[in-house]
Amino acid sequence: MPMELLEAIPRLFTYTFLVRALIVGLLVSLCASTLGVSLVLKRFSMIGDGLSHVGFGSLAVATAFNWAPLAVSIPVVMFAAFLLLRLSERGKIKGDAAIALISASALAIGVFVISKTTGMNTDVDNYLFGSILALTHEDVVLSVVLSLVVLVLFALFYHRIFAVTFDENYARATGIPAGFYNTMLALLTALTIVLGMRMMGALLISSLVIFPALSSMWLCKRFFSVTICAAVISLMCYVAGLLVSFTYQAPTGASIVLANLTVFITFYAASRLITLRKT
Amino acid sequence: MKHETSLIACKDVGFRYEGQLAVSGITCAVDAGDYLCIVGENGSGKSTLVRGMLGLLKPSEGVITFDAALRSSDIGYLPQQNAIQRGFPASVQEVVLSGRLGRLGLLPLYTRADRAAAHEALKLLGISELAKASFSELSGGQQQRVLLARALCAADDGLKILILDEPMNGLDPHVKQEMYACITSLNEKQGIAVVMVTHDVQTAVKFARHMLVLNGRQEFFGTAHDFEHAAVGADLLRDACGGTCAVCGLPKGTVRQ
Numbered sequence: 417m418p419m420e421l422l423e424a425i426p427r428l429f430t431y432t433f434l435v436r437a438l439i440v441g442l443l444v445s446l447c448a449s450t451l452g453v454s455l456v457l458k459r460f461s462m463i464g465d466g467l468s469h470v471g472f473g474s475l476a477v478a479t480a481f482n483w484a485p486l487a488v489s490i491p492v493v494m495f496a497a498f499l500l501l502r503l504s505e506r507g508k509i510k511g512d513a514a515i516a517l518i519s520a521s522a523l524a525i526g527v528f529v530i531s532k533t534t535g536m537n538t539d540v541d542n543y544l545f546g547s548i549l550a551l552t553h554e555d556v557v558l559s560v561v562l563s564l565v566v567l568v569l570f571a572l573f574y575h576r577i578f579a580v581t582f583d584e585n586y587a588r589a590t591g592i593p594a595g596f597y598n599t600m601l602a603l604l605t606a607l608t609i610v611l612g613m614r615m616m617g618a619l620l621i622s623s624l625v626i627f628p629a630l631s632s633m634w635l636c637k638r639f640f641s642v643t644i645c646a647a648v649i650s651l652m653c654y655v656a657g658l659l660v661s662f663t664y665q666a667p668t669g670a671s672i673v674l675a676n677l678t679v680f681i682t683f684y685a686a687s688r689l690i691t692l693r694k695t
Numbered sequence: 696m697k698h699e700t701s702l703i704a705c706k707d708v709g710f711r712y713e714g715q716l717a718v719s720g721i722t723c724a725v726d727a728g729d730y731l732c733i734v735g736e737n738g739s740g741k742s743t744l745v746r747g748m749l750g751l752l753k754p755s756e757g758v759i760t761f762d763a764a765l766r767s768s769d770i771g772y773l774p775q776q777n778a779i780q781r782g783f784p785a786s787v788q789e790v791v792l793s794g795r796l797g798r799l800g801l802l803p804l805y806t807r808a809d810r811a812a813a814h815e816a817l818k819l820l821g822i823s824e825l826a827k828a829s830f831s832e833l834s835g836g837q838q839q840r841v842l843l844a845r846a847l848c849a850a851d852d853g854l855k856i857l858i859l860d861e862p863m864n865g866l867d868p869h870v871k872q873e874m875y876a877c878i879t880s881l882n883e884k885q886g887i888a889v890v891m892v893t894h895d896v897q898t899a900v901k902f903a904r905h906m907l908v909l910n911g912r913q914e915f916f917g918t919a920h921d922f923e924h925a926a927v928g929a930d931l932l933r934d935a936c937g938g939t940c941a942v943c944g945l946p947k948g949t950v951r952q
Contacts, residue, residue: 592797639786
């Protein structure tokens with residue numbers, strides 16, 4: 417790590433907005449990465465992307481009408497998560513098409529409402545690409561509470577989430593309410609997306625769900641170790657991205673995604689090397 | 696077959712999907728220690744019946760009765776493998792232990808008894824040494840054995856019924872024979888009744904005590920011996936052999952006397 421990045425660490429704590437970004441970001445990264453393992457394995461990765469677009473639409477409408485952003489976004493995105501799950505399970509529209517349909521519609525509603533009210537301004541740019549300046553003290557409190565809910569539920573139902581992810585048919589046959597756990601996963605993902613969206617941006621937040629899980633799967637072969645490794649990768653990439661963003665005045669969301677991309681490529685190379693050595 | 700002593704008995708059972716009758720007229724039974732193979736074309740209602748036997752699907756017609764002493768944990772289930780599972784990052788122990796979840800209640804962690812049951816199941820199938828191995832790195836046959844161990848460890852005092860949905864899919868002939876031997880051993884030595892959905896009529900008839908043929912409705916139910924002599928059985932065996940049968944050694948179309 418370059419010296420200037422190391423030197424930046426103590427300075428992070430001198431700015432209130434950066435401390436807020438650090439707390440919210442670490443919690444959101446932890447939640448997104450743990451939920452991400454199941455979502456990626458169940459081929460639900462794009463749900464995160466779809467929900468972030470719904471989040472953008474709801475934030476845009478809330479801003480246009482001067483409503484509290486999170487109070488509007490949380491129920492709307494959670495409802496969208498529920499709807500997406502139902503559509504992909506029972507609907508005549510297949511999962512990927514349902515996600516594309518809902519995300520494009522939400523994006524269009526957001527852009528339409530903004531253009532007819534406040535106009536395309538910095539706020540909209542922040543929603544799309546994220547801004548750590550957008551976080552308030554209330555956001556931090558809400559993030560801590562909701563992240564704790566996500567993490568406690570994940571820990572309590574860890575074995576059941578594993579069973580439903582590995583073999584939903586078997587889980588149902590042995591009396592595990594798979595539908596309940598699928599819904600819980602989707603709703604917790606919705607919460608995580610809304611919490612992290614203003615910091616990471618609607619276009620980049622899904623990377624926090626997908627990248628750590630994929631990276632850890634290159635090297636880890638147990639569900640437990642994949643989950644732990646994904647959480648560690650996510651936390652480290654968040655700190656690295658924030659430091660880069662702070663030191664080089666780069667966009668925070670993009671810096672965090674690039675840190676994740678670097679880890680993904682490194683882990684891929686390491687797994688190839690291990691495979692080559694074995695053969 | 697005495698239906699009043701059966702573990703599972705179906706009487707005129709039928710299932711509907713979106714208002715349309717998927718399969719109907721099924722009257723069959725599974726007794727203690729039985730070995731029933733269900734055969735039929737794709738979409739003939741085999742897996743639907745299995746879901747009914749597992750209590751996951753209510754019949755739209757007729758009735759499925761379960762022995763009063765039969766608990767849901769007495770029924771082990773090996774579903775068809777899906778694409779997600781084959782490369783899934785999980786250890787064998789994690790997979791086998793998940794068979795105990797039905798007994799875990801609201802507890803967030805497995806107990807010592809659960810771990811012991813998982814160990815016993817692996818031992819019974821002769822794969823104890825794979826406990827720490829990665830599921831994704833096992834061969835198809837080993838993966839099926841692990842899933843079989845998961846089904847076995849669901850019950851504390853031994854399974855009564857093992858329901859297998861196309862367990863031989865994707866396995867090479869040598870591994871298939873090993874799996875059949877393994878399932879037959881569970882049936883004969885442990886006294887577990889086996890219900891197996893399969894496309895492999897030739898091999899199924901060698902091991903099964905009873906055969907059930909479905910094709911949107913029940914075409915045959917009876918002993919394996921009667922199946923070989925029935926017109927439907929002879930047709931299915933002839934289609935499967937496509938010449939001199941490698942299993943029974945008889946020329947195409949011959950019915951064993």
